[in-house]
Amino acid sequence: MSARGVVLAGVGGQGVVLASAVLAEAALQSDFEVKQSEVHGMAQRGGAVVSHIRYGETVASPVVPLASADVLAAFEWAEALRWMPYLAPRGALVVDARRIVPPGACKDHRTWGVPYPAMDAATVADRAADVLLIDATGIAAGLGNPKAANSVVMGAVSRFLDIADVAWEKAITRFVPPGTEELNIAAFHAGQEAGSVRPEDIPDLGLDPIEERNYRIQVDHSWCKDCGICPTVCPEFCLAMDHAHRLVVVDEAACIGCRLCEALCPDFAIRISVGEPAAMSGGAS
């Protein structure tokens, strides 16, 4: 029998490392040889985290080869997609149907769009023998604490592995925070029963692109006394004081039209309007 391979993926802070410790321990309790490999370091701060677990009679590589994972379990949708190449075509995909949209992903100021991938089970349907899109966070919340979502996912994972419940339960007891053992074991069993949800039923963030707009910045230099207030509030650094301490418009194209400068100018010397940026930005209006 060749070694079994499981890839666990999620976002830093979601408990990927803890869940993989539980699986490794459960395999050890079942008298298998076990190797587990994770990469941490910078990945812990909101970044993508992945852990590989391999167990069997003998295990050589601690890393799961591509297209050979028996199970890919992800605690988040975009992370499931990221590690998909590790999943064997005969394998099982388990995903907690939730989205964690990284803040940077929203930060395209021209379109305000989000490149976060749509949650569409069809994207993954033909890539695994079994696909389980479960509402693990919802199930865990129903049991009293959404943080037990990992145990729900691991319960779903256990359906595809040859590790007995007692070994899982021992491992969970060993690793979860004291006082939460019962909750996590209940969550684990709930995961063993959980059925797939339809992605349509999961509330979407729906951050669709917004219409792109351009703005003009008009400074009336006969009113402006170069006090320097507006450059300190402009979130996009469109305005600056030059070496002679004179207000200049340095980047009109970056203007998002928030009109903070307009609102905070004590002399009503600056105006923002929708329209194409003037060719001669910074000139008197």
Place this chain on the structure above:
Amino acid sequence: MTTLSVRADRALLSGNEAIARGAWEAGVHVAAAYPGTPSTETLQALAGYDEVDSRWATNEKVAVDVALGASLGGARAFAAMKHVGLNVAADTFMTASYVGVGGGLVIMVADDPGMHSSQNEQDTRLYARLGLVPLLEPSDSAEAKDYTKLAFDVSEEFDTPVLLRSTTRISHNRGIVPLETRREVAVRGFRRDPAKYVMLPAYARGRHPVILERLERLAGYAGDLAAEEGTDGRVGIVTAGVPYQYVKEVAPDLRILKLGMTYPIPIERIRRFAETVDRLVVVEELEPFLEEALLAAGLDVVGKAFFPRTGELSPDLVRDGLAALGVADPRPPVPDAPTTVTRPPLMCPGCPHMVPYWSIKRLGATVTGDIGCYTLAALEPLATMDTCISMGASIGMASGMAASGGSDEPVVATIGDSTFLHGGVPALMEAVYNDANMTVVILDNGTTAMTGGQEHPGTGTTLAGEKARAVDIPALCRAVGVEDLHVVDPYDVSATLRAIEQAMAYRGTSVVITHRPCVEAPLRVKDRPFEVVPDNCTACQLCMNLGCPAIVWTDEVFEGRRKVTIDAAMCTGCTLCAQLCPPRAIVPVEVQA
């Protein structure tokens, strides 16, 4: 975190934990390190064993100095660091080789092929050759423990420091390790021997031939440690470390010569092995270290033509190489990953590093950066760092940048407290001494956050958790001659902005110390969270520019822009976004009566 899972006589240990266990079982007395991924947990695990004096050193050179001193005192001594740490320690390391040891001296160095969390992927084996020091390379956790013990014995038997090379895939992998008991070794005591320990030229000349003779004997030892396996001699693989596991995974029947000691290279042993196979192949991560030596020895061998020189190897890359050599099946086609979103690491909600960078960005400067959590300020939305090279380089580079006259804007060096003490202090002295026109911002968050929140000489606590005298950083700056010195709380936005502005206007070397604990260590900060009053939010995104991950966009649009909301579970209540918000839309969450 307790990952140690004990089942009577065996445990599931990471490579780092296994090395710590090995050092303890070998009877180590003194251990010193400076944190660095992926080596950090080794000393933390050793600190759990009462018999060992484990301590954080100011930097890697000091760690090796401490370990060498302990060794000459007759104790078994250990030092640990990441690969680039050995650059810092190289001066002592190179001459420690001449001096030899008293008690066994083992220096663990963890390489980071693939640069999961490093600024380069240098190969420590080249240091072994430079220093003429033996190097052991374990291939999993169990071997990591065994080789650590072996390293102490080799050190004493051959009178040499020993390098123990780990990599990310050893240090951060867990495997089953049989547990044994500690062997108590007596401290031998210091024996005065100037010709051996005082490296005056006349004495050092006498030592160099001794080292070369030692190396020859060690090559014999390395040959004995090498193990042959497999039957399929179409190719014979010479390998070590985790690549050995990949070869075993992909082609378990191939003839393999697995090396345990990869320096000195047991050339004669490999020559004998070569005679039993059709074609000799080296599978090694990073540099063609073995390959070039074998070519130089006149052996017909291939390696880097089939296996990449950059990045980590993997079972898949090893398969590609072996398939090209005709001894493995090519990998099955793997469909690409569906398009997904990039997810770079982020500063924590309430990170005290946000406002200093936000302020520098406002003021405009050329920023020489350094290494720590604050290096994330190089990314959007702060995007306020122009260089990042090595620990402590920011200050010297700012001095040089100012001297060049090549920057239109003021020159600012930014550096964390741990990094400042590690390598920044000598550079600050240079700047003050030569009257460099620049500003140093010392981001004092009272911990070594990047590597997980370790203590350092400025924190007032030791690795063992005992109280210690803390370096007074403002007094230190004054003592080296800094006259324009500001200490501010980076949770006070306007005070921070003003202090940095004043320091930048000063003609000469000025220092701003931003003083506020990290929200993760030593204590996890969680204050009353803030929320956004949607009706008051004008979607100006000023708060977004802090880079706080608790602030996220919503679907509500105002004048074509998204409004924001705050994830209350993440918010630490630092008040920074509320201080910035022009329409005062950010307010503390109502306390439920």
